Amino acid sequence: MTSSNDAPAVPADDQTIAGAQTRTSYDTAAERSDALWRKIGEDPSGLRMLTGDRPTGALHIGHYFGSLRNRVRVQDMGVETWLIVADYQVITDRDVIGDIKGSVRELLTDYLAAGIDPERSTIFTHSAVPALNQLMLPFLSLVTQPELERNPTVKAELAAAGKSAMGGLLLTYPVHQAADILFCHGNLVPVGRDQLPHIEQTRVIARRFNERYAGGEQYFAPPSALLSEAPTILGLDGEHKMSKSRGNTVMLRMTADETLKKIKKAKTDSDRLITFDPEGRPEVANLLTIAAECSGRAPQEIAEEIGDKGAGTLKMYTAEVLNEHLRPLRERRAELEQDPGYLFEVLRRGNERANAEADATLQRVRELMGMVY
Numbered sequence: 072m073t074s075s076n077d078a079p080a081v082p083a084d085d086q087t088i089a090g091a092q093t094r095t096s097y098d099t100a101a102e103r104s105d106a107l108w109r110k111i112g113e114d115p116s117g118l119r120m121l122t123g124d125r126p127t128g129a130l131h132i133g134h135y136f137g138s139l140r141n142r143v144r145v146q147d148m149g150v151e152t153w154l155i156v157a158d159y160q161v162i163t164d165r166d167v168i169g170d171i172k173g174s175v176r177e178l179l180t181d182y183l184a185a186g187i188d189p190e191r192s193t194i195f196t197h198s199a200v201p202a203l204n205q206l207m208l209p210f211l212s213l214v215t216q217p218e219l220e221r222n223p224t225v226k227a228e229l230a231a232a233g234k235s236a237m238g239g240l241l242l243t244y245p246v247h248q249a250a251d252i253l254f255c256h257g258n259l260v261p262v263g264r265d266q267l268p269h270i271e272q273t274r275v276i277a278r279r280f281n282e283r284y285a286g287g288e289q290y291f292a293p294p295s296a297l298l299s300e301a302p303t304i305l306g307l308d309g310e311h312k313m314s315k316s317r318g319n320t321v322m323l324r325m326t327a328d329e330t331l332k333k334i335k336k337a338k339t340d341s342d343r344l345i346t347f348d349p350e351g352r353p354e355v356a357n358l359l360t361i362a363a364e365c366s367g368r369a370p371q372e373i374a375e376e377i378g379d380k381g382a383g384t385l386k387m388y389t390a391e392v393l394n395e396h397l398r399p400l401r402e403r404r405a406e407l408e409q410d411p412g413y414l415f416e417v418l419r420r421g422n423e424r425a426n427a428e429a430d431a432t433l434q435r436v437r438e439l440m441g442m443v444y
Contacts, residue, residue, distance in 0.1 A: 097264065100296050115148055119255065120145055120151065120261065120297070121257030122154055122261050123155030125157045127315070128315060131315065132313070133306075137301050139182070142154070142261060143185055150259065151191075153257060154187065156178055163240045163241045177324075193421045199426070200429045202254070202433040203254040203425070204250065206254055209436060213276050214245075228244065229241060245269050253276070255429070260296055266296075270294060270296045304361060307321070309355075324404060330397075337354070343379050366396075
């Protein structure tokens with residue numbers, strides 16, 4: 072894709088990286104995102120979404136309600152969709168990587184079961200696209216060490232990994248993500264507010280490449296973040312984000328009975344009157360949020376209906392609507408699990424297309440840099 076397929080006109084970038092969390096830069100990103108949503112609704116042609124996940128195993132309902140369901144929605148609205156299975160990123164902050172192939176298979180299964188359509192979306196892996204990763208070299212020439220070190224998302228990843236020293240791959244993580252986005256000329260990246268620094272870094276890299284190596288030609292269009300109102304689903308402890316490492320998850324692959332058992336163990340409080348109070352009663356509010364996402368009702372409405380029937384009633388209702396909401400996904404998932412050959416054929420076709428795109432981009436990059444001999 073060339074610069075003729077740029078994102079719609081949006082407010083000027085404040086060209087900051089470290090300031091990506093300030094009100095001014097967030098407002099700019101939000102205005103840009105609003106313009107994207109309008110364009111998607113009116114005419115999605117020319118938009119290309121790049122998104123994906125690290126393959127650390129099967130997905131849970133936090134992934135589903137927080138991002139996966141929205142990706143399917145954008146795909147179904149007609150936006151060209153690319154999903155990266157970021158297997159190289161597994162080693163950015165881990166000493167033991169485990170069964171990567173098995174984790175990739177689980178991730179593919181959840182993608183397709185949730186509604187990602189391989190006929191309309193390209194699913195590929197980092198490690199299978201050499202030209203994508205080769206873009207890291209010229210992109211690294213465009214950023215400074217202080218810029219990388221002060222990226223707040225990288226600092227958060229380091230803290231989450233429980234490490235004190237930052238490895239080289241984690242330090243350059245934002246540059247790798249820039250290569251993920253720009254190799255296919257992605258111009259729309261769905262993220263939460265905490266990921267905005269990565270998008271700002273990618274925008275800076277795109278502009279600097281155009282200025283330094285492309286003579287001002289906009290070969291790489293700076294991408295825009297697509298923000299959504301997707302909720303943050305806490306773990307069943309009601310304290311932390313849902314995380315497999317904390318054991319506080321409801322996995323998409325669970326049976327209805329397993330889901331009921333997990334929800335029954337969810338932490339609540341001693342007040343029998345159910346109210347929606349995310350600040351004062353986060354555990355109860357989290358169950359109400361899950362129930363609302365599944366039923367299409369407002370959490371306040373559900374709380375009022377349950378009233379003083381207590382947390383037990385709330386848990387039973389949440390498990391019931393969650394199981395019903397996930398029932399078609401789980402049925403599809405069970406079918407896909409029986410045919411792993413199909414899953415890897417989907418990935419093979421996606422890798423093939425991604426390689427063709429990356430090879431063309433790298434060839435043009437080398438031409439712009441005067442490195443074709």
